[in-house]
Amino acid sequence: MTLTRWQRTAVLAAPLVVYVLFFVIPLISLGRMSLNEFTRLTGLQDAVTLDSFRTALTDDFYLRTFLTTLKLALIASVLCTALGCIVGYLMWRIGGNVRRVMLGVILAPLLVASVVRAFGWIGTIGPGGLLPHVSERIGLGTLTIYANEPAVIIGFVHILLPFAVILFITSLDNISPSVMKAAEGLGATEWRRIRAVVLPLTYPGVLSSLLFTFALASAAYSIPAILGGRRVLTASLAIYEQQTRLFNWPLAAALSLILIVVVAFAMSTYQALTRRGRTSRRRAWRRRDRPRDSAPDEGGVPGYDSRPALGDQGG
Numbered sequence: 001m002t003l004t005r006w007q008r009t010a011v012l013a014a015p016l017v018v019y020v021l022f023f024v025i026p027l028i029s030l031g032r033m034s035l036n037e038f039t040r041l042t043g044l045q046d047a048v049t050l051d052s053f054r055t056a057l058t059d060d061f062y063l064r065t066f067l068t069t070l071k072l073a074l075i076a077s078v079l080c081t082a083l084g085c086i087v088g089y090l091m092w093r094i095g096g097n098v099r100r101v102m103l104g105v106i107l108a109p110l111l112v113a114s115v116v117r118a119f120g121w122i123g124t125i126g127p128g129g130l131l132p133h134v135s136e137r138i139g140l141g142t143l144t145i146y147a148n149e150p151a152v153i154i155g156f157v158h159i160l161l162p163f164a165v166i167l168f169i170t171s172l173d174n175i176s177p178s179v180m181k182a183a184e185g186l187g188a189t190e191w192r193r194i195r196a197v198v199l200p201l202t203y204p205g206v207l208s209s210l211l212f213t214f215a216l217a218s219a220a221y222s223i224p225a226i227l228g229g230r231r232v233l234t235a236s237l238a239i240y241e242q243q244t245r246l247f248n249w250p251l252a253a254a255l256s257l258i259l260i261v262v263v264a265f266a267m268s269t270y271q272a273l274t275r276r277g278r279t280s281r282r283r284a285w286r287r288r289d290r291p292r293d294s295a296p297d298e299g300g301v302p303g304y305d306s307r308p309a310l311g312d313q314g315g
Helices: 005-034 051-058 060-094 096-111 114-125 130-137 149-173 177-185 190-201 203-218 222-227 235-245 249-289
Strands: 037-039 043-045
Touching: 005 249, 037 249, 051 060, 051 249, 060 096, 060 149, 060 203, 060 235, 060 249, 096 149, 114 130, 114 149, 114 222, 149 203, 149 222, 177 190, 190 203, 203 249, 222 235, 235 249
Parallel strands: none
Antiparallel strands: 037 043
16 A cells, blocks of 8 residues: 555654644743742742742752652662563563463553552551561561652662563563574573673663663652652652642742753763763774784785795795
8 A cells, every 4th residue: 555645744744743732832831831930929920030940950959859859760770670681581581371470460560550559568668567567576676668768769669660671571572592592502601691692682671671760760759759758859749849839830840841851861861871882892892803814914915924935935
């Protein structure tokens, strides 16, 4: 079936229209709102001022909030990616019905809202939960993990781990079984096959898992709000506070835009650094694999020895 020119244009324009309607226009509206003026006496007023950005970028409270957000998101993304690689590799190696069952177990929590799962963790590691009772029975005292950063990280890992597993196992499925058999036939150990074959070939999946979980964790609201106990302040909580309780919409919009820019900059920087490192490794491999006798000698012919043979000397 051959599409006409107008049909091809319509097919290409459809996603562009959706992108403009649901991303570009709301982003422009958010930027315009951030330039308005807000005071306790007059409320929201149409204006063009950078007071909201000045407050968000100079106030120590908001600076600490952004640093906490990035720190928690980075720790959670690294843990999710590491655990996702381990679980995904085990599932890939086992295969068969066991892999299907394990995949169903991993994806099953996605059917439950994150709010419900967060309250489930409160009943497990929070005050009056399973962890305090068990720790008290074994003589460790009453241990609780609630209203602190470790509790938020646990919630992030629980929520985001299925995404990391799916992204990594998708990259694993692209590896040909013959490659692993060839490495095994050459005498490579399991760890050697993982380090020399699996990780280089699944690098895009690892990077996608790290960036995807980092982006989700940096913008999450329910996990810090519930497991953080309003004591772990993140950017999403600060935005919610300004918009719904203090009604300072310009400051909330400015915080949102700053969060978008900071996360996009962090992800772009990481991608650029990893791309540069990958290019450097490729150049090193090419120099290492280049034949040593390919350099031109005195005669200018690569690999040709212009010196006379031993039998020709003193002829």
